[in-house]
Every structure is written in C-alpha cells, then in structure tokens.
Amino acid sequence: MPNGEIQKLxxxxxxxxxxxxxxxxxxxxxxxxxxxYDSFIELQEKLHQNICRKRALVAIGTHDLxxxxxxxxxxxxxxxxxxxxxxxxxxxxxxxxxxNIYKTDNHLKHYLHIIENKPLYPVIYDSNGVILSMPPxxxxxxxxxxxxxxxxxxxxxxxxxxxxxxxxxVIVTMFSEYCENQFTVEAAEVIFPNGKSYTxxxxxxxxxxxxxxxxxxxxxxxxxPENIAKLLTRMYLKSEVIGDGNQIEIEIPPTRAxxxxxCDIVEDxxxxxxxxxxxxxxxxxxxxxxxxxxxxxxxxxxxDMAAAGFTEALTFALxxxxxxxxKLGLDISATKAVHISNPKTAEFQVARTTLLPGLLKTVxxxxxxxxPLKLFEISDIVVKDSSRDxxxxxxxxxxxxxxxxxxxxxxxxxxxxxxxxxxxVPPGEKKGGYVIKASEGPAFxxxxxxxxxxxxxxxxxxxxxxxxxxxxxxxTMPCSSLEINIEPFL
Amino acid sequence: xxxxxxxxxKRWELTxxxxxxxxxxxxxxxxxxxxxxxxxxxxxxxxxxxxxxxFSKAMSNKWIRVDKSAADGPRVFRVVDSVDDEVQRRLQLxxxxxxxxxxxxxxxxxxKRKLLTEVTLKTYWVSKGNAFSTSISKQxxxxxxxxxxxxxxxxxxxxxxxxxxxxxxPDGGHLHPLLKVRTQFRQxxxxxxxxxxxxxNFIESSFWNFDALFQPQQHPAxxxxxxxxxxxxxxxxxxxxDYVHRVKRTHSQGGYGSQGYKYTWKLxxxxxxxxxxxxxxxxxxxxxxLAQKKPFAPAKYFSIDRVFRNETLDATHLAEFHQIEGVVxxxxxxLGHLMGVLREFFTKLGITQLRFKPAYNPYxxxxxxxxxxxxxxxxxxxxxxxxxFRPEMLLPMGLPENVSVIAxxxxxxxxxxxxxxxxxxxxxxxxxxxxxxxxxxPLCRLDAxxxxxxxxxx
Numbered sequence: 001m002p003n004g005e006i007q008k009l010x011x012x013x014x015x016x017x018x019x020x021x022x023x024x025x026x027x028x029x030x031x032x033x034x035x036x037y038d039s040f041i042e043l044q045e046k047l048h049q050n051i052c053r054k055r056a057l058v059a060i061g062t063h064d065l066x067x068x069x070x071x072x073x074x075x076x077x078x079x080x081x082x083x084x085x086x087x088x089x090x091x092x093x094x095x096x097x098x099x100n101i102y103k104t105d106n107h108l109k110h111y112l113h114i115i116e117n118k119p120l121y122p123v124i125y126d127s128n129g130v131i132l133s134m135p136p137x138x139x140x141x142x143x144x145x146x147x148x149x150x151x152x153x154x155x156x157x158x159x160x161x162x163x164x165x166x167x168x169x170v171i172v173t174m175f176s177e178y179c180e181n182q183f184t185v186e187a188a189e190v191i192f193p194n195g196k197s198y199t200x201x202x203x204x205x206x207x208x209x210x211x212x213x214x215x216x217x218x219x220x221x222x223x224x225p226e227n228i229a230k231l232l233t234r235m236y237l238k239s240e241v242i243g244d245g246n247q248i249e250i251e252i253p254p255t256r257a258x259x260x261x262x263c264d265i266v267e268d269x270x271x272x273x274x275x276x277x278x279x280x281x282x283x284x285x286x287x288x289x290x291x292x293x294x295x296x297x298x299x300x301x302x303x304d305m306a307a308a309g310f311t312e313a314l315t316f317a318l319x320x321x322x323x324x325x326x327k328l329g330l331d332i333s334a335t336k337a338v339h340i341s342n343p344k345t346a347e348f349q350v351a352r353t354t355l356l357p358g359l360l361k362t363v364x365x366x367x368x369x370x371x372p373l374k375l376f377e378i379s380d381i382v383v384k385d386s387s388r389d390x391x392x393x394x395x396x397x398x399x400x401x402x403x404x405x406x407x408x409x410x411x412x413x414x415x416x417x418x419x420x421x422x423x424x425v426p427p428g429e430k431k432g433g434y435v436i437k438a439s440e441g442p443a444f445x446x447x448x449x450x451x452x453x454x455x456x457x458x459x460x461x462x463x464x465x466x467x468x469x470x471x472x473x474x475x476t477m478p479c480s481s482l483e484i485n486i487e488p489f490l
Numbered sequence: 491x492x493x494x495x496x497x498x499x500k501r502w503e504l505t506x507x508x509x510x511x512x513x514x515x516x517x518x519x520x521x522x523x524x525x526x527x528x529x530x531x532x533x534x535x536x537x538x539x540x541x542x543x544x545f546s547k548a549m550s551n552k553w554i555r556v557d558k559s560a561a562d563g564p565r566v567f568r569v570v571d572s573v574d575d576e577v578q579r580r581l582q583l584x585x586x587x588x589x590x591x592x593x594x595x596x597x598x599x600x601x602k603r604k605l606l607t608e609v610t611l612k613t614y615w616v617s618k619g620n621a622f623s624t625s626i627s628k629q630x631x632x633x634x635x636x637x638x639x640x641x642x643x644x645x646x647x648x649x650x651x652x653x654x655x656x657x658x659x660p661d662g663g664h665l666h667p668l669l670k671v672r673t674q675f676r677q678x679x680x681x682x683x684x685x686x687x688x689x690x691n692f693i694e695s696s697f698w699n700f701d702a703l704f705q706p707q708q709h710p711a712x713x714x715x716x717x718x719x720x721x722x723x724x725x726x727x728x729x730x731x732d733y734v735h736r737v738k739r740t741h742s743q744g745g746y747g748s749q750g751y752k753y754t755w756k757l758x759x760x761x762x763x764x765x766x767x768x769x770x771x772x773x774x775x776x777x778x779x780l781a782q783k784k785p786f787a788p789a790k791y792f793s794i795d796r797v798f799r800n801e802t803l804d805a806t807h808l809a810e811f812h813q814i815e816g817v818v819x820x821x822x823x824x825l826g827h828l829m830g831v832l833r834e835f836f837t838k839l840g841i842t843q844l845r846f847k848p849a850y851n852p853y854x855x856x857x858x859x860x861x862x863x864x865x866x867x868x869x870x871x872x873x874x875x876x877x878x879f880r881p882e883m884l885l886p887m888g889l890p891e892n893v894s895v896i897a898x899x900x901x902x903x904x905x906x907x908x909x910x911x912x913x914x915x916x917x918x919x920x921x922x923x924x925x926x927x928x929x930x931x932p933l934c935r936l937d938a939x940x941x942x943x944x945x946x947x948x
Contacts, residue, residue: 053708160708162752206749218878218894219856220826260749263880267848267856270825275846275858280830283896285788285820289679292686299673306663311928314666316810316920317692317796318718318765338693340765341721344800348718348809351692351765361921369925374663380796382692384723390763391723392693 006189006199008071009124009155013193015076018115019122019135021161022074023168023200024188026065027152029180036178037147043174047167051257055111058158058167059136061124063143065151068126074157076120084131086138095121095134102137111136122157153188168201169254206252210262213246218263219270220278231272237265293490294396298378301398301486304422308415310376310400315358317380320346323357327472329442336383338392351382355399356443356483360473363403371477372404374411378486397460399483407464407478409448416452416462416482423489425454436462443469452484460484493619498612502589502597504581508605512585516577517544522553522568529567532556581605667927668812668918670934671906672794675814678838678936679792682831684816689772689795695726697760699771701737702778703853704882706751707759711767711852718765718800718809725761733778734760736886746885765798769813770853770899774883777895780819781888788820794902805914812902823894825856828876832860832898836873839905840937845870854897855880874900909934 009024032040044060052058079095086098093101099116102108114136115121124132133139135157145152154171158164172185179185191197212225223231229239229248237259238251252259259265270278306312318340325332337350352358359375366373380394400415402408416436417427426433434454441449441461449463462482470479504512514520521535521544535541545566548554553573558564577600583591584606592600600606637643676686700712711717734757744750766772776791797813818831829846836844841862849859854877861870876898884895903915910918910931917924 053710057708160753163708217822218824220824260744260751261747261855261881263855263878270856271848275825275829275848278826278829280833281824281826282830282834283818283820283823283827285683285790285818287683287685287788287790289683289790290685291676291680292688294688294690295676295686299676302665302669306665308663309661310663311925312664312666312669313921313923313928314668314919316808318798318810338720339722341719341724348800358921362923362925365922366925373925376663380690380692386723386727388691389728390691390693390695390726392691392763394690394692396690 005070006187007065007153009188009190010071010073011190011192012073012075014120015074015122015157016193018076018118018120019157019159021159021164022155022157022190023164023198024072024153024155024190025168025172025201026186026188027154027172027175027179028184028186029150030152030175030178031180032147032149032178034147036175037145040145040175043171047170051163051167052158055136056114057160058156058164060167060171061133061135061139061155061157062145062171063132063139063153063155064145064149065143065153066149067143068130068132068153069128071127072132072153072155073125074122074155075125076122078119079121082121082123082131082134084134085141086134087141087144089141095123098134098138108137124155124157165200165202165204166254166257169203169257172201173203173253173255202254204254208250208252208259208262208265209242209247210250210265211246212241212248214262215248215266215269218266219273220281221270221273223273228269231269232265234272235268237268294487297486297490298396301419301422302378304418305376305378305398305400305415308418310374310415313359313362313375313377314379315355315362315377316347317352317382318348319350319352319357321349322346323361324350324353327357328354328469329466338382338384353381353383354483355379355381355397356401356481357473359399359401359481360469360475360479363401363479364474367475372402372408374400374402376400395485396487397483398486399481401479401481403475403477403479405477407445407448407480409462409464409480412462412480412482416484419484420454425489429453431456439463442466448480455488457488459486459488491619491622493617495615495617496612497615498610501609501611502584503607503609504585505604505607508581508600509585511578511605512581515575516547518547518551518553519544519573519575519578521545521548522573525554525566525568527568529557529560529565531560531562532564532566535566577605664928664931666923667910667931667934668902668906670931671909671936672812672902674934674936675794675902676792678835679816681838682790682834684790684792687769687772687776687791687793689769689793691772692765692796692798693720693723693763694766694771695729695760696762696764697726697729697734697737698774699764699766699768701741701755701760702733702774702883702887703770704737704740704880705852706741706753707755708753709852712759716800717767718798720763720765723763725758726763729760730778733886733888740882740886746881748882750882767799768797768899769793769795769815770897773815773817773897774887777817777819777879777884777889778887781884786890786893789818791817791819805916806904806907808903808915808919811919813899814902815897815899817895817897819889819893819895821890821892821894823878823896825858825878828858828878828896828898831896832874832876835898836860836862838937841873844873849875849877851875851877853880853883854878860898873905874898905936909936 007026009022011022048055082095083092085092099112102112122135130142131140132143156164156168176183176185187199189197189199212228215228216222225241225246225248229241232239232250239248242249250265321332325335335353337353339350340348343349355377362375363373378398381397382392382394385393402411420434429435432455436450436452439449439451443466444463445466451458452460460483465479465481517540520540524538552569554566555569556564556566580592631649633643738755739745741751742755772793780789794814796810798810843863845861846858849857851857857877859872860874862873864871879895912918916922
C-alpha cells in the first residue's frame, strides 16, 4: 500500500459503449537504465501484439506520475473536444487532426480503426485536465516516460476485463524488480460508473492440486512425486508434494495466465523432463480401417481416366464470379454460388460451382503444349443448400475436356460411355441405365449439347463449347467437355 | 549420308556513313579545317554540310572555341593549330581488315555513332557421312507382314537402328503428382488401421472450426485477415444446441477442471460461416459423433483434404492447400504413444530420424513440433505438428474422462514439393501448373525399404 494517498482512476459511463474496462497500478521509485527502459517499451509492444490482440482488446499506457496529479478520470468525448500534445510532437492537435496525421504513420495507422468511426473517443485526464492518453492510439507528451522517471503510473484500458487484468499483472511482476522496494507494486483504485471500486493489480496467484500419477500417465513416464515437483518448479511453477504423498500442489503465478487446466501443467512437466527423453510406445488400439466411399470411388475412377488417355489437373476451388457465370453465359444469381465476404482480389470472390473454368484456365496456361490437350479433374464443387446445417454443401464432380483443332465431341462422348461402363451402368433408358438427350446451354454450341440421365436423374451435360466461352477463356481451338456429378453412383 | 557443320564468323564493317568518313574525314575534322585564321561566323559554319554534327564534337574535343562577344555574332576560332583525325584513322583500319587493332571501347563507340556494324557470316561445311554413297538404294526400314509370309526379309538390307534415339512415348493419360502423393498417404493410413473421415464440406461454421476446438472468439486466427468468412450464406442454420451451451460455458466460465477464458462468448460469432481453415473441424465432428456412441469404442481416424487460409501469398504459400490429419482416441494414451505413432507413420515415408520440440496450438496441450533430418539440406526441418487435444475440447463432447485423443497434421504440398523438386507451388497446384511436369513426373514412392514396426507395442 502507498505511503500517501492511493492513486484513483474514475471511469465514467461514456466509456461503456466504446472501451468499458480500465485497470491501473503504480511502480514506485523505479530505477531505469537505458536497457531497462528499452525493455519496458518493448514489453508493452509485445503484449499489444499478442494478448492485447493488436490493441483491440487491451491498450497499455505508462506515464511519469511526477508530471501528473490524481485522481484520474477515464471518460469518452467527442473527437473535436479532445485536444492535446501527443507523444513526440511539438504542438497540440485535436483528435480529428490526429486521426488524419496518423493515417500515414506506419506504426499507428493499424490501430485507428478501433475507434475511428465512433461518436466518442476514449480519453484519460488527470485532475488538472492534462491528457494522459487517448487509448488505444497514443499517449500524451506531457507524461512521457524517460530514463529518469522515478514513479510510473500504468493504466490498461480495453474491451476484455480479464485480459486487462492479466496484462497489468504481467507488467508489474516483470518490472517491480527494479523498484527501490524490490518486487513491490503500489496498488491503485479504479471506480466504475456503477460505483463499484476495485483495487489493482489483482496479482492473482492460484493454487492447483494435481495427482502425480495423472502427470505420469498423460506424459508416459514414471517419475516420483518429488521429482515431478522438482521438474515443475524448474518451469517456474513452484510445486511441493502434499497430502498422502501422491498429490502435488502447484502455485500458478499471475505471469502464467496460460495455465488454465491440469493439462497445461502436464505439458510443463513433459518439457522439463525433455520430450526426446520420453519412451515411444505404440498404442494398443486395434481398429479395422474403412475408406470414405466417395473417396474410394474417386480413386478408382482417377486411375481409369488416366488409362483412357486423359491427364489429371488440380485447380483452385476459389475463383471470380466471372469464371463461373459471365464467361459461361450465365447470370451469377442462377448459380447458387457461395460468396466470400471482402475478397482481397477477384480470384477469391466465390467458391466454384463447376470444374470447367479451372480446366479451361489450365489449357490457357499451357498453350504451348502439343495438341490435343485432354484434361480431367475429379473434385468438389460447392453450392448453397439450406437443408445442410451450414447452408451449403459440396458435390463430387468429374469434368473432362478435349481441346484440339477439331472439337472431338465423339471422343468426349466415348469417354462418357467408358465411364458408364466402368460404373457398370448399362446404356438405355431402362432402370439403372443411362441415356443422353439433346439439350441446350449458354456454354455450349447450339445443336451440339446433350444432357446425361442416369439412374433416373440428370447427372450433367456434355457438348461442344460455345465459341464465346472459348474466347472468353483466352483460347483459340475448338473444345468439347463433359461434367457429371458422381455421387449418385455411390 | 552427308554431314553438315555450321560455322559462323563475325566481322566488322563500315556503314555507308562510316565509309564516307574514311574517305573525307570525320565531321569534326572537316569543321576544323573549314575555319580560316580569322575565324568563321558560327551561323555560317552551321550551314556547312558537316557543320551541325561536327561542331559539338569539335567543341568537346577542344579543337575550336566560340567567341560569343564578337561584333557580328558568335564567331568560331581554332584553338589548336592542327588535329589528328583519330576517327578517320580508326575507320580506315577497319576498312583495311585490321579491326582487331582497335580496342573494344573504341569499337563500341564507333558502333554507337553508327559508323561500324558487326556482320555475322554463317557457313555450312558439308562432308561425306559414314554411309556416303552415290547410288540410291532404298533400304528396308521395317519388317512387314508381306515379308514374313513371302520370306523376302532374308534378301533385303535393313537400315541399322539408332539406339540412342528416344522411343515414342505411349499416348496415355497422367495422374497429377500431388494427388499421387495423396494416394500414398491414404495407403499409409489405411495400412495402419485408420478410417477415413468425411471431409466433403469446404464450408464450415465458426463453431465447428474454432469454438468446438476451444479456440477463443478473440483469437487472432478468427480475424478477417487469416480466415475467409462468407457473405452468403453468412450464418450456419443449425447447431447442436445442447453441445453449444456446454461449449459456451467452458469458454466463458470454465468447468471440466478448467478456469476457462473468462470472456463473453457470443452465439452470433459461432454462427459465422467460413471456408474451413483446417480439417481439424472434421475431426471435431467425427469425435463428437464418436462420443454419442455408448459404450465408448476406441477409434483411429484420418483425412486428407483442402483447407483455406486468407494469408500472404508467396512462392510456397497459396490460399488453398491440402492438410493431412491423423487422430487416435483411446483410454490412457500418452505423449509417448503419440511419439510412437508418429515414428511408425514417418518410417513409412522413409523418414527415420525424428526429434520433437514443444509447441503451441490453441486446442492441444501438450503440443509438439516434429522434426526430421534432411540429408540434402543437412539440417533438421519441420515435418509436422501434433499434440493431445485439450480436455476443454473433448469433455463437452461427452467423451469419457480417461479417454485421450492424440492428433497430428502436416501439409500435402510440402513433402510433394520436396519429393518432386518443385520450388514454386504455383507450378504444382492450380491452373498455372506445368503440364509437361505432370506428364513427366515419376511414380510416387515415399519409402525406403519397408520393414517390421520399430516401436515396441505396449
């Protein structure tokens, strides 16, 4: 506890909508050297990047307490009402001006979005109206910490109360060593809008009791409880054997907020033992393996497609809207495609609803190869489906194309016949058979397109591709293709 | 019958302008010589045929000077009494066939001034081949049915074969190298008794992809920057609500021996649809289904399928790649068992020297990175990631408390690129694939000599 008055931080209700939580503490009579100072700044940056999730969850502000006077107020104000001299600048700016200035700052521009479009910005004042900081963007220059600073006021504001407390605990435990009263931190009081007051830092030490044989069983070693306690203590988890000699009591310090379950303790014991010292054993688990039927069928078909003279391609599942709609003469709304939000480039706009564009692009990228080009792919396409729990599903398609000086419809047709032969589907409309019927489609040359019916349902189309499709994919030769859904053949 | 050898020689020749200068002297020299003792008005000088070109050259050679203050306009005077027309001399050397006497710098300067050109002369030297003959006799190239039946093959000369020429490659199709490797990995898992999980769903909900795996909602991987979220359909329509409530409680308050993360868990966040970032979501679904079957029966699962990451792309990273995952669920499994399974798995890949290093995954604890020694690179390289699934993930599913689940994963692309010596992933995956590479790629044989298991059963 402090010699004089405890420092107070009062939170007003305006912060609730933007950044409701704050914690604070004081490091009294600290002695910085250049190294310690640099390390202090670096620790804050590292915490910001990791647990604070790039300042969105928590932001840390550290201030020279001797330049300020408490009690402090944490509130939120309109940007135009906030004016101060920020860190390392020579004049005062309003918050609006600062947002503009920092748009080109390589370090700070990444954090502007956290408060940019909000009506009120968070801000911390001292009792004289001096601004300490405008979290999570920048501190004020007035309370800047230097190598000569003796008393540090730390405030952490954020949207996650637990993380804010953890971050404060980490900073004070790591730097209290440099205080005159070593390993002592001075508490601060934080008063919330509802009147509740808390004292920070919490310095939550926790004790957990774990059975020694649990640790042995999970790692696969046979150590005595005393040895395990020693291993854990080496990992900064102070432990001792208690009770009937089989239990270990472990003290978890506030710097180990990652230890939330006995399994975290098990890992530390294993690390201390040395992973490469653990004896390897094979599990006794006896199981008969099964293939996923769709994949089994795919594997069988792939080999015979190659035997039939076609070469396998592996294309991207994500593509542009144009690829699956405009270039094939369709409107995107007719495709039932799944759309990705905020795609960085057109290549990631949708998930493919057909394998054809991928194969056509493969031909386009391999124009110098000798003709004919005969490609195939057996892979998944994606469509919206409200009967599925996520609202979309995959279908396993087989697509083949023939690209040559002549379209080769008879070759693609012959391939279909061969596939049906392999699947044991006889030709003819009678039950269980397959038949092709003249059809149309915007992607196909008129009069050169057919729909394929097998086992009572339409499974796809084959035909000569329309010249528009050929030119839109930057190709020059005639081309015919076949695409079917193979799931009905499971 | 004949042999032809191509020989080419290069020669330096003067251009038309070069020839003029060899004859009349360089422009700058002519300018110099046309200036009399008393100088010449610059305007007049410029009107001379070599005036414009020669003037600046003569100035830079410091042969002449300009007096701008002369009475009737700028006047040009000689600075030196005589000049040595180097340019003309050099050109005459070349004309005389002695181009090699000039230095390279001098030659390229003259070439720049378009006074010299390099001329290539190609000649063919024809000589008698080892089958030279002046008579034309038709040699039989091949045996024919007619020759067999008539026996006429006995009397015909047959042209000798050139065994050094290539044969005609068969006209068959080809399988894609990455998928050849996938076939081998499937084989390995099946040989080890692992059952293939259904993974035919690229679209997944955040719940199964993250929350069910105990990955907190504020985790950076759930950022737009790393994950492809969907605009349509934006949200999952159905989730198993009892299970969802248990997961919510574990994240926000703890339970099952855990402190939890102590944050506010939101259902709408879990509903968000995305392109799955790993196939571990399929493993979660499989383990959940396993947990509903009573009594518990141990299981071994695997999957190899496509995953999607919205990360920075470079020569070895794409937005889509294939993940290989293996899972064993049984009573009393330890870290030692995980290492044992990994040893057998990697031995089937021909990798026998393994080391393990502690690692971190949000959903496994303990976690291990697996390294093997690469003979070619002479260093330890990472070959996979592994761990025991956290109790906070398994217990809300309803799996019994003493059941442990070990799991490991690696990418399919990396071992393929190493195996087939491919440096740029775009040549392997996607439409920019190098088809010739697909045509030429050998069988995928991952292992060395197969042998009996090297790890003791326990």
